[in-house]
Amino acid sequence: MVQMLTPVKDVTVRVKDATERVTTAWERPSWLHGHRALTFVGPIVALVLAMKMLVLFIAITVNQVFNNTEFHRPSEWFRVLDRWDAPHYLSVAEHGYQTKGDEANFIVFFPGYPWLVRVVAWPLGGNYLFAAFLVSGIASIAAAVLLGYLVRFDSQDADLAHRAVWFFLIFPTSYFLHVPYTESLFMALLLGAFLAARQEKWLLAGLLGAAVTLTRINGLVLIPALAMEAYSQYRLTRRLRLDWLWIVTIGGGIIVYLLVNKHVYGSEFKFMQVQKEHWAKTLTWPWEGITNKMHAGNGAKPSDLQMLVRQEMLYIWIGLVATIASWFWLRPSYAIWMTGNWLLFTSTSFILSTPRYTLTLFPIFIMLAKVGKHRLVTAILSAWSLAFYMFFAALYSLGRWAY
Numbered sequence: 001m002v003q004m005l006t007p008v009k010d011v012t013v014r015v016k017d018a019t020e021r022v023t024t025a026w027e028r029p030s031w032l033h034g035h036r037a038l039t040f041v042g043p044i045v046a047l048v049l050a051m052k053m054l055v056l057f058i059a060i061t062v063n064q065v066f067n068n069t070e071f072h073r074p075s076e077w078f079r080v081l082d083r084w085d086a087p088h089y090l091s092v093a094e095h096g097y098q099t100k101g102d103e104a105n106f107i108v109f110f111p112g113y114p115w116l117v118r119v120v121a122w123p124l125g126g127n128y129l130f131a132a133f134l135v136s137g138i139a140s141i142a143a144a145v146l147l148g149y150l151v152r153f154d155s156q157d158a159d160l161a162h163r164a165v166w167f168f169l170i171f172p173t174s175y176f177l178h179v180p181y182t183e184s185l186f187m188a189l190l191l192g193a194f195l196a197a198r199q200e201k202w203l204l205a206g207l208l209g210a211a212v213t214l215t216r217i218n219g220l221v222l223i224p225a226l227a228m229e230a231y232s233q234y235r236l237t238r239r240l241r242l243d244w245l246w247i248v249t250i251g252g253g254i255i256v257y258l259l260v261n262k263h264v265y266g267s268e269f270k271f272m273q274v275q276k277e278h279w280a281k282t283l284t285w286p287w288e289g290i291t292n293k294m295h296a297g298n299g300a301k302p303s304d305l306q307m308l309v310r311q312e313m314l315y316i317w318i319g320l321v322a323t324i325a326s327w328f329w330l331r332p333s334y335a336i337w338m339t340g341n342w343l344l345f346t347s348t349s350f351i352l353s354t355p356r357y358t359l360t361l362f363p364i365f366i367m368l369a370k371v372g373k374h375r376l377v378t379a380i381l382s383a384w385s386l387a388f389y390m391f392f393a394a395l396y397s398l399g400r401w402a403y
Contacts (some may be wrong), residue, residue, distance in 0.1 A: 040158055041145055044165050048144050048177075051169050052137065055081070055178045058390055059397035066398055078133055080397045085109070086180035090128045093117040097264045105278045107264070107271050110257055112215030113182040132180035139184035140177040144169060146191035151366055153198055154331070163369035167381065171365070172388035173356045173403055175396065183359060186215045191362065193222060193250075194333070197229045206246030213253030218360065221340035223250050229333035279350065286346040290316060293351045307401055308352075315355040316346060322364045329370065334363040355392075356403040 063069040093114035121131035152161035196205035212219035297309035326335040372378040395402035
């Protein structure tokens with residue numbers, strides 16, 4: 001005799017089955033595996049490599065034309081991308097933190113990236129420059145792929161994900177993903193932490209977050225951002241989870257950095273002293289920092305007025321508008337990441353490199369992908385981005401200031 005289910009039990013069973021199916025889909029999306037993954041990832045990797053070739057082509061060409069530089073070996077190509085802070089990171093990678101000379105100021109550069117370069121350089125016979133490009137190269141691919149997966153995980157829309165990656169890779173300062181700077185590693189770790197949190201893999205999110213704070217100080221904004229992500233998930237399930245406590249491990253990276261300051265210089269906050277004395281940067285209210293930046297244009301020569309004031313202010317306003325929009329268009333955790341970082345960028349007495357820092361505001365690229373459904377909008381935004389991408393990359397490779 002077949003036992004019949006009551007209507008209440010029948011509904012309960014169906015809800016349970018549906019919940020299990022959703023959970024399975026949440027943890028193991030089909031597009032993460034096999035041919036679908038290759039189809040999704042392939043164009044992203046190809047675009048990253050194409051942008052690397054573009055940066056290298058620009059660097060070689062402008063140096064041949066403007067610096068009258070001749071290149072005899074392929075290894076010399078990469079020397080023209082070893083500019084500004086890149087040699088400082090390589091110095092820390094090769095010699096560690098120093099206590100004498102100008103190298104003593106390099107404590108402001110967090111150890112995550114140079115330590116990884118040092119590890120990679122060891123099997124390469126101590127070729128730190130090649131190791132730095134290898135680290136940045138792999139990390140830039142990982143960052144682009146992880147952004148694509150994160151957007152697709154949220155939206156289940158492959159086209160939207162590819163557009164977000166497109167805007168990320170052509171952003172005017174995204175050439176920093178392809179040079180010996182922290183941007184590529186920072187973004188790969190950051191996006192990995194967010195994706196792990198979205199998939200409720202909180203141990204992984206915490207460990208990646210600790211690596212983020214070992215790479216850049218603004219990684220600390222991950223703590224409130226992922227705490228908000230946990231709360232958003234709680235609102236759906238109404239269940240508390242002990243593994244949310246892994247969020248606190250994100251602070252582990254900054255603790256390691258403070259211990260390095262203490263060990264080398266005798267003070268946990270030596271980096272703040274150097275920031276104040278060498279770069280004239282101290283914490284202040286955002287409106288004071290912005291006012292100082294606006295006044296910096298008084299009497300400035302045209303080149304400084306354009307690069308140090310107008311472009312800086314442009315990206316300050318881009319960040320502000322995008323931050324406000326993120327509270328209406330995106331997940332609260334993304335909005336908190338935007339808000340915390342924008343405040344950090346502007347809450348300093350000497351605002352500098354805002355166009356480069358804006359690259360870390362990855363929710364901007366999600367919003368651009370949304371408005372980019374209209375081809376005309378995509379065309380206009382792409383033209384602007386690529387024009388300044390090539391302009392900034394050319395300036396950087398010539399040794400001129402480009403953030």
